[in-house]
Amino acid sequence: MQLPARLAIFVGPRSQGSNMRAIAEACANGSIPAVVARVVAPTGNAPALAAARSLGLPVIVIDPDTADFSERILELAEEDSWDLICLAGYLRLIPSEVLDRFPRRVLNIHPALLPRFGGKGMYGRRVHQAVLEAGEAESGCTVHRVDDRYDEGEIVLQLRCPVMPGDTAESLAERVARLEHEAFPAALRMVIESEH
């Protein structure tokens, strides 16, 4: 891995880009030895795309439903010289050709304490609602390595917070989001430093 490590950040169609921003700020202030080489969005109207542009980050829109998605990603990875791919709100599985090119080098953030409250369709408000319905005393977030299944790869870092009496999915989401913005940069630092 090069230093500074070159990061690609994949956002989803509804991503607000808050994790992307936290990672970009951590790169800019030197708290992680990395630079954002590219933000990849699945559609031109993803809110995170506008946020990326306003931060001056290089962006591209690639529709994951096109037949040559993997090929385009792998070409771009070469062109930009990516070391790591960060999934920040990206909701799809990563094609095996891309995982093979980036073994253990694709990281995702999930807004709960995996292995619970994860899997296909578990994203956004639904995750926090499930945590509340299960009567959990705590929640948090998980940064994990990505494999060919949803939310199952090796855990890199978890941060925890309490579930408070009277919490709604929204209030819990806000508390967890603050942790996420610490966790993703911290996990990236760990992964990059472990290779140097």
Ligand code: GRF
């Ligand atoms: C975060 O809650 C993250 O855990 C999940 O998608 C959300 C993205 O939020 N994977 P943002 O776009 O980073 O604000």
